[in-house]
Amino acid sequence: MTHIAAYATSTGEAFQFWVLGTVAVIGALCTVFMKKAVHSALCLAGTMIVLAVFYLANGAYFLGIVQIVVYTGAIMMLFLFVVMLVGVTAADSLKETIRGQRWLALLCGLGFGILLIAGIGNASLTEFNGLGEANAGGNVEGLAALIFTKYVFAFELTGALLITAAVGAMVLTHRERTERAKTQRELAEQRVREGRQVPPLPAPGVYARHNAVDIAGLLPDGTPSELTVNKTLRERGQIRDVSQDAINDLRALEQRAADRLERRGAVRPAERAEEASK
C-alpha cells in the first residue's frame, strides 16, 4: 500500500480525497464561523486529523503521525486549556464592529482564493514523480538523513527556537509574587475589619433549583445577587440571570398547586400565592 500511494493515485484515494476533503473544508468553515471558541477548536482538530490522513496518503508517514500526536494531540489541547482559562467572552459575538471590515475581508478572501486557484490551475501539472524512490529506505530514515545532513543547521536552530519559546512563554505568563501571601487568620481579620461581608459568601443557585456556579442566587425581592457568583465569572460578565425564569417557574408551580387545591374546593390559597410572588 505504501508504495502504491507514493507513485500513483488510486480510485480509493480519489474517493478518500473527495469525502475527507469535504469534511476538512466544512471543519475549516466551522472553525471560522462557530460562535464559541471551544467549538472552533474542536472543528479545527477535526480538520487537522483529516489533514493527517492526507499526509499519510501522500507518503508522508512521519508527518502524518506527528500531525496527530503533536498538532491535534498537544497543540490543540493547549488551545483548549487556554480557552478554558480565558473563558467565553463578549468578543465571541460574530457581530462586526469595524465598518466594512467583513465585506473587505470576504472580498479579499474571495479574490485571494480565486487568484491562488487560478495560479495553481495555470501551473497545469499533469504528471508527478511519486515518493517511491525517496521513501525506499523508509520515510522516517529518509527524513532523518536529510534533517541531520542537509538541514542540520536549521534543525539546530529550531532547537534554540523551541527553548526560546519555552522561556518566553514562562516569562510572559509568570507573575512574581511581590508580597507575602495572607494567612487565613489575616484574611478573616481583614474581613471583620472591613465589615462588608462578615459571614461566608452566599452560595449560587436559585432555590436549589439550579446548581450551576454561574447563576446568581436571588435576593428575597427576586433580584439576583452578584455576591453569590464567583469573582472570575463576574469579571467575565458570565452571570446567567434566571430571576425572571425563576419567578415564572415559581408562579407556574404555585398555579399548579392552586389548581390542585382548587380541586379540593379552596380558592384562597391562590390569592395568597399571588401575594407571595410579589
Add this chain to the structure above:
Amino acid sequence: MENLIALLIAAPLLGAAVLLCGGRRLDAVGHWIGTVLAAASFAVGVVLFTDMLGRSAEERTLTRHLYSWIPVEGFRADVAFHLDQLSMTFVLLISGVGTLIHVYSIGYMEHDERRRRFFGYLNLFLAAMLLLVLADNYLLLYVGWEGVGLASYLLIGFWQHKPSAATAAKKAFLVNRVGDVGLSIAIMLMFTTFGTFAFGPVLAAAGDTGEGKLTAIALMLLLAACGKSAQVPLQSWLGDAMEGPTPVSALIHAATMVTAGVYLIVRSGAIFNAAPDAQLVVTVVGAVTLLFGAVVGCAKDDIKKALAGSTMSQIGYMVLAAGLGPIGYVFAIMHLVTHGFFKAGLFLGAGSVMHGMNDEVDMRRYGGLRKYMPVTFVTFGLGYLAIIGFPGLSGFFSKDKIIEAAFAKGGAEGWILGGAALLGAAITAYYMTRVMLMTFFGEERWRDAPTPSPAESDVEPAAETRGEYTPPHPHESPSSMTIPMIVLAFGSVFAGAFFGIGDRFLHWLEPVTGHAHGHPPVSALTVTLSTVVVLIVGVAIAWAQYGRRPVPAVAPRGSLLTRAARRDLLQDDFNHVVLVRGGEHLTRSLVYVDHTLVDGVVNGTAASVGGLSGRLRKLQNGYARSYAVSMFGGAAVLVAATLLMRAV
C-alpha cells in the same frame, strides 16, 4: 633695503596695537607714542626714498616677499610688498602729512579724554593706508582697502556720543561697502581671467586679454574707486564724514584715503588703457564729480562741508586725469600730491579757526578773523591761493596740466571735458574766495547773538539762542597746531613749482605709469591763459557778492539751485527715493512673492500632505484586523502581479 618696507607698515601698526590694547595707563604718553611711530614710518620712508634716488630709473622698484598667505594649489596669495616710484610718492605723502597731522592733533585733541584712542585709530589708518599702497597684489591691497575703511569709520564716528557722528560713520561705511563689493568682484574677475592677482602678471597680461572682460574689471575697479574717493554716484558720504574731528577730515577725507581710488585707477592703468570704454566712463565720472562737488561747495555755509565739496571736486579732477590714460596718469598723481598739501593745510586751518571759535562751523558766524589768527590766516590764505590755481603756486601747475590734458583728449570729448574742467576751475575760484572772504574778512559777525534762521540751512543755530550770549574769543592756536600748518603751507606754495618746472615729477613717475604727450587743439599757453582768466572771473564774482557787500549773518533763502546745492544737490533725497524707497519696494514685493509664491508652494505642499495624511490617518484606526486586511489585500495584489507577469 627691502626689509625696511615692512617696517614702514609695522611702525604705525605697532602704535595702533599698543595704544588700543594698552589701556588707560598710556593716556599720558599715548599721543607721543603715536606721533613718534608715525614719524618713524616717515623717516623710514625718507631713507628708502634717498636710496631709491641713488639708483637709476629702471632699478628703482623694490619687492619684498614676506610670506605666503594662502598657499593653495592654483591659488596663491602672498603677503608681498612692491615699492616703486608710485608707491614711494604715496608713502611719503601719507606718512609725511600723517605725521604733521599727528603733531597737529596733539594740540587739537588736547582736551579730549579719549585722545589715546584717537591716536591709536590714526596709527591704524596709517598702517592700513601704507599696506594699501605697498601691496604687490590686489588681494593684499583689498586688505588695506578694508583697513582704511574701518579706520575711517572709527574716526568719523569718533565722537560717537553725537548721533549725527554715529550716523555719518555708518553712512560712510555703508556707501563704502558698495564700492568694496565692486573691488571684490574685480578681484574675482581677475582671478578667473588671469589666474592670479599679483600686479606684475595681471598688468602684463592685460594687453592680451579680451576687451569685454577688461572693461568689466575696469568698471568694477571704477566702482570701488567711486566708493572710496566719493565720486558720483557714491559721493554722498563725504559731506557727512565731516562730523569727525578736523584732523581726521584733513588726513583721511582730504589728503590721503579718498585718493585711494585714484591710486587704484593709476595702478591698474594697464587694464584701463586696454578698455577705452571704461576710460570714457572714468572721465565722465570725474567731470561730473568735479562740477558736482564745486557746486555743492558754493552753497555750504559750514566751512568743513564747503571744503568737503571742494575735496570731492578736486578728486574729480584727479579721476578725470586718470581716465585720460597715459597722458593724464602723472598729472593725476601730481595733483593728488599738491592737493594733499593744500587741502590738508586748508582743513587744518579750518580746524584752527574752529578751535578759536568754540567749535563754531557756520561761516556766517565768522568774519574778520585775520586780525585774531594771523598764522592761520596766512597759511589758509596760501592754501587758498594754491587751490584756486594762482599762478606760481602748487595748484596752478597741477590743475593746469589736467585741463590741458583734458583738451588733449581730442575731438568733442576733449572739448567737453576740457570745458568742464575749466568751468570747475572758475567755480573753485568762486567758492574758495567765498570761504576766504566769509571767514577772514568783513564784519565780525560772531559778536552778535545768532538769530534763528528763516531760510533752510543745514547749519543748526548755536545752542545758546535764548540765554545770554557770550561771544567767542578768537585766538591763535598753539604751536603744535600752527607748525604743521606752516609746513603744509610751504608745500602748498612750492610743491607745484618743484614738481612742475622741468617736468621733474613726470620723469620720476614715468617708468611706472608711462606717459604720452597730449596735443591739445589749442596751444598750452592759451589753456594756461584761459585758466587764469576764469580764475579771475570766479574771484571777481565772489568778491562782488561777499567782499563788497556785508555777508548776512543769516543765510538768505537763495535760488532754487542754491537751495538744492545746500542739500548736496539732493544726493540724499535721490538716494532715499531711488535706493531706500526702491529697496523697500523691492523688499516688499519680494516679501510678497515670498509669502504668496514661495510660502504658498511650501505651505500648499504642507497643507496637501497634511490633508492627505488626515485622510490616510483614518486607515490607521488601531484595529489589528484592519491592518491585517490591508496586508492580505497587498498579498493578493502581489499574487495577481506575479500571475500577470507570468501570463505576459
Add this chain to the structure above:
Amino acid sequence: MNPVNYLYLAALLFTIGATGVLIRRNAIVVFMCVELMLNACNLALVAFSRLHGNLDGQIIAFFTMVVAAAEVVVGLAIIVSLFRTRHSASVDDAGLMKL
C-alpha cells in the same frame, strides 16, 4: 486523480483561514485560524514533496510544525497575559497604538 487537487484544497483552506483571521475578534479563534493557514501550507508542502519525488517538502513542513509549536506557545502566553491585564481576549481591544 491528480495530486494537484491537494493543492486546490490547501488553497481553499488557506483562504478560509485568512478570512477567519480577518473576521474573528476572539484572539484564540484568530490564532486557530492562523494554525489552519499553517496547516494548509503544510498540506501543500507535502503535496509538493510527492509531486517532486523528494523529501525536502516534508522537511520544510516539519520545520513549519516546529515553528508553529513555538509560535503557539508564545502566542497563547501573550493571549493569557493580555487577558490577565485587560480582562478581554478581543483583538480589537488591544488598540493602544491607535491615535
